[in-house]
Amino acid sequence: MQTIITSKTREVVISDTGPTILIGERINPTGKKRLQAELLAGRLDLVRQEAVQQVEAGADILDVNVGATGVDEVAVLPEAVKAIMQVTDVPLCLDSSNPRALEAALKVYEGRALVNSVTAEEASLTDILPLVKEHGCAVIGLTMDEKGIPRDAGRRVELAHYLVDRATRIGIPRQDIVIDCLNMPVAASTDGAGPLIEAIIEVRSQLGLNMTIGASNISFGLPDRDLLNTVFLSFAIQIGVTCPVVDVAKVRKYALAADALLGKDPHMRRFIHDFRTRQKQA
Amino acid sequence: MQTIITSKTREVVISDTGPTILIGERINPTGKKRLQAELLAGRLDLVRQEAVQQVEAGADILDVNVGATGVDEVAVLPEAVKAIMQVTDVPLCLDSSNPRALEAALKVYEGRALVNSVTAEEASLTDILPLVKEHGCAVIGLTMDEKGIPRDAGRRVELAHYLVDRATRIGIPRQDIVIDCLNMPVAASTDGAGPLIEAIIEVRSQLGLNMTIGASNISFGLPDRDLLNTVFLSFAIQIGVTCPVVDVAKVRKYALAADALLGKDPHMRRFIHDFRTRQKQA
Numbered sequence: 001m002q003t004i005i006t007s008k009t010r011e012v013v014i015s016d017t018g019p020t021i022l023i024g025e026r027i028n029p030t031g032k033k034r035l036q037a038e039l040l041a042g043r044l045d046l047v048r049q050e051a052v053q054q055v056e057a058g059a060d061i062l063d064v065n066v067g068a069t070g071v072d073e074v075a076v077l078p079e080a081v082k083a084i085m086q087v088t089d090v091p092l093c094l095d096s097s098n099p100r101a102l103e104a105a106l107k108v109y110e111g112r113a114l115v116n117s118v119t120a121e122e123a124s125l126t127d128i129l130p131l132v133k134e135h136g137c138a139v140i141g142l143t144m145d146e147k148g149i150p151r152d153a154g155r156r157v158e159l160a161h162y163l164v165d166r167a168t169r170i171g172i173p174r175q176d177i178v179i180d181c182l183n184m185p186v187a188a189s190t191d192g193a194g195p196l197i198e199a200i201i202e203v204r205s206q207l208g209l210n211m212t213i214g215a216s217n218i219s220f221g222l223p224d225r226d227l228l229n230t231v232f233l234s235f236a237i238q239i240g241v242t243c244p245v246v247d248v249a250k251v252r253k254y255a256l257a258a259d260a261l262l263g264k265d266p267h268m269r270r271f272i273h274d275f276r277t278r279q280k281q282a
Numbered sequence: 283m284q285t286i287i288t289s290k291t292r293e294v295v296i297s298d299t300g301p302t303i304l305i306g307e308r309i310n311p312t313g314k315k316r317l318q319a320e321l322l323a324g325r326l327d328l329v330r331q332e333a334v335q336q337v338e339a340g341a342d343i344l345d346v347n348v349g350a351t352g353v354d355e356v357a358v359l360p361e362a363v364k365a366i367m368q369v370t371d372v373p374l375c376l377d378s379s380n381p382r383a384l385e386a387a388l389k390v391y392e393g394r395a396l397v398n399s400v401t402a403e404e405a406s407l408t409d410i411l412p413l414v415k416e417h418g419c420a421v422i423g424l425t426m427d428e429k430g431i432p433r434d435a436g437r438r439v440e441l442a443h444y445l446v447d448r449a450t451r452i453g454i455p456r457q458d459i460v461i462d463c464l465n466m467p468v469a470a471s472t473d474g475a476g477p478l479i480e481a482i483i484e485v486r487s488q489l490g491l492n493m494t495i496g497a498s499n500i501s502f503g504l505p506d507r508d509l510l511n512t513v514f515l516s517f518a519i520q521i522g523v524t525c526p527v528v529d530v531a532k533v534r535k536y537a538l539a540a541d542a543l544l545g546k547d548p549h550m551r552r553f554i555h556d557f558r559t560r561q562k563q564a
Contacts, residue, residue, distance in 0.1 A: 192545030197520070218543065222550060223557045224535075231539040234516035238479070253506075257513040261500070263474030268504060275505045 001175050003138050003210045003243075005061060005091040006111040012060050012091050014178070014210045014243045019264055020255045021243040023093050023114075024059035025216060026050045027080070029068040036068045039076055044083040051084045057249035058274075062088070063116060064105075065095035073101035078108040085110060093140075093245075099127035106135045113137045117180065118167075120145040120159045125166050132167070138176040139167065140212055143199065149182050153198035156181050160203045178210045178243065179203050185220035186228075193218060193232065197239060204240035211241045215251065230254045238262065253278065283457050285420050285492045285525075287343060287373040288393040294342050294373050296460070296492045296525045301546055302537045303525040305375050305396075306341035307498060308332045309362070311350040318350045321358055326365040333366045339531035340556075344370070345398060346387075347377035355383035360390040367392060375422075375527075381409035388417045395419045399462065400449075402427040402441045407448050414449070420458040421449070422494055425481065431464050435480035438463050442485045460492045460525065461485050467502035468510075475500060475514065479521060486522035496527045512536045520544065535560065 003014040014021045027050050029036040038046045051062055064084060066076045073096050081092060094105045095116040102115055117140040118128040132139040141163035143149070143156035150156050160179045167177050181199040186192045196213075204211055213236050219228035233251050236244055237258040246255070253274060258264075260271040285296040296303045309332050311318040320328045333344055346366060348358045355378050363374060376387045377398040384397055399422040400410040414421040423445035425431070425438040432438050442461050449459050463481040468474045478495075486493055495518050501510035515533050518526055519540040528537070535556060540546075542553040 186543055187550065190545065190548070192547075193543045194545045197544075222542075223554060224539070227535060227539050228543065231516045231536055232543055234513045235520050235540075235543065238517050238520060253509060254513055257506070257509050258517075260504075261468055261475045261510065261514055261517065262479075263468075263472065263476045265474075266472070268469065272505060 001208050001210060003114075003175055003178055004112065005093075005114045005138060007085070007089050007091040008110040009089045010091060016210070016240060016242055017264065019259050019270060020237050020241075021060045022058065022248050022252060022255060023061045023063050023212065023243055023245040024050075024054035024057075024248045025063055025214065025245045026054055026247060027062060027084070028065040028095070029071070030065075036071075039066050039068060039071045039080075042076070042079075044080055047080050048083050048087045051088050054248050055088045055090050058252045059090060059248040061091050061093050061114065061243070063093040063095045063245055065116075067096060067098075073098045074104050077101040077105040081105045081109050097124070099131060102128065103131055106131065106137065114178065115139040117142045118163065120162050120166075122146070125163075129167055129170055129172065132176070133170050133172050138178060139172070140178045140180050141167070142180050142182055143203075144182060149184060151195060153195045153202060156195075156199040157202045157206065160207060160209075164207060164209070174207075174209065178212050179207070180212045180214070183214050183217045185222075186218055187221035193235070197235060200236070200241060201239050210243060212243045212245055213241050214245045216245075216247060226250055234258050283490050283492060285396075285457055285460055286394065287375075287396045287420060289367070289371050289373040290392040291371045292373060298492070298522060298524055299546065301541050301552060302519050302523075303342045304340065304530050304534060304537060305343045305345050305494065305525055305527040306332075306336035306339075306530045307345055307496065307527045308336055308529060309344060309366070310347040310377070311353070312347075318353075321348050321350055321353045324358070324361075326362055329362050330365050330369045333370050336530050337370045337372055340534045341372060341530040343373050343375050343396065343525070345375040345377045345527055347398075349378060349380075355380045356386050359383040359387040363387045363391050379406070381413060384410065385413055388413065388419065396460065397421040399424045400445065402444050402448075404428070407445075411449055411452055411454065414458070415452050415454050420460060421454070422460045422462050423449070424462050424464055425485075426464060431466060433477060435477045435484060438477075438481040439484045439488065442481075442489060442491075446489060446491070456489075456491065460494050461489070462494045462496070465496050465499045467504075468500055469503035475517070479517060482518070482523060483521050492524045493522055494525045494527055495523050497533065498527075498529060508532055516540050 143159040219225035375396040425441040501507035
């Protein structure tokens with residue numbers, strides 16, 4: 001199953017046979033006071049800077065999220081998208097739960113965006129899916145509904161089926177739906193990431209869709225978060241997550257190692273090239 | 283399924299619910315000229331030193347291999363075992379393909395050893411299994427036969443069944459059989475570790491046994507071997523390898539992170555303790 005995301009000049013193919021596609025997570029003000037302040041003041045310098053740095057670090061797609069208290073997403077999201085398109089040419093993932101902000105961003109985006117995201121909540125389905133259909137883009141479906149994120153794997157799998165049903169019913173092709181089974185901090189759980197892993201394996205096996213996951217939340221509240229995040233990323237890639245949302249500079253080498261081990265990097269060309277590049281920089 | 287390995291004073295339980303058990307790989311002269319020279323000269327200082335260092339690094343079990351050109355394993359293996367028992371109290375994994383060397387080592391070993399290994403070759407089954415039965419110990423079964431290591435997963439799974447059949451037929455309990463699906467360098471393959479991973483998942487699912495794997499060979503011939511080995515170890519633990527053979531000092535923190543994520547470390551106690559210990563040492 002191939003999901004194709006484009007910018008004006010580039011095409012990124014997400015699939016289970018090709019390389020793992022890394023979606024850069026850093027354009028997101030959550031927990032970042034300086035970025036929050038800039039966005040509130042209507043400045044986009046830091047957004048541009050994060051965009052350039054993530055692309056230099058090897059990001060394939062950039063997530064763009066400007067949601068913070070006091071920020072008018074409907075005004076700022078399209079401005080951020082325009083600013084990023086001026087400094088990079090990688091495709092974008094438009095990240096908001098506000099349908100009007102997504103609509104405004106889709107109008108200015110030059111290419112086939114990945115919309116992040118729709119949930120199985122009725123309001124979200126009603127607002128977001130027609131936008132995705134109208135713009136012919138792709139969408140990330142989150143396995144959560146009005147009751148929140150289910151704790152068990154089975155219910156998340158049901159929600160994934162439901163999201164696909166609802167999207168395909170209005171004419172969105174299956175391959176344009178990417179499922180996110182939603183990470184929760186393992187510190188709050190007794191069975192670790194077990195239910196999440198089970199959900200990813202089942203959705204992948206039953207629906208065959210491309211899968212994403214935010215690979216940084218899992219370690220919230222624990223020490224040595226980078227270590228936990230990289231090990232979790234290895235898990236995720238192994239079980240079929242094809243386009244994780246990550247801190248690219250920190251984890252790209254682990255993703256390349258995973259691809260090399262899983263036969264997703266013929267002759268280990270990307271792995272060896274990255275190794276040599278890192279050696280030169282060191 | 284629990285496999286219990288003991289020394290005179292310690293018991294190690296290998297199971298899929300408990301922590302990942304790390305078998306230290308470093309007492310092995312393959313590729314180590316200094317250790318080869320010492321063993322040829324009948325000296326065991328380096329063996330003692332490697333034993334102590336691996337236990338300090340957190341090894342749960344130590345693999346003991348003295349096989350090198352010119353070394354009389356029948357004489358040296360029991361001497362090495364005695365030397366190691368003098369300096370540490372962790373249980374041992376007696377590693378030789380020579381049945382007489384294993385017999386001599388089992389005679390001097392105080393505890394319930396893990397024998398490494400028996401293969402599905404008739405000569406190996408005939409020589410090794412009765413020894414395991416006689417000493418009431420546990421054994422690692424390698425999924426290879428007279429034709430070598432099968433390339434495909436299916437044949438490895440068949441060989442695992444065959445090993446279990448042959449062992450249980452002479453009265454070795456199922457829980458005392460640990461399966462090793464055998465790592466091969468991914469550099470020599472076009473589909474990476476795919477067949478190996480598939481074999482491990484299937485053996486685990488069909489037989490429910492404890493599983494080991496050598497986690498360092500996979501990167502042979504490639505750069506940045508430690509990176510590849512640690513990512514492979516994450517894969518292995520996730521799919522059910524319960525007692526990998528590893529360079530403990532290099533990979534223990536990754537194994538602890540994997541256990542924490544997989545719900546095999548209640549309240550992340552071991553992970554957090556290890557993090558604090560590493561911080562103090564830094």
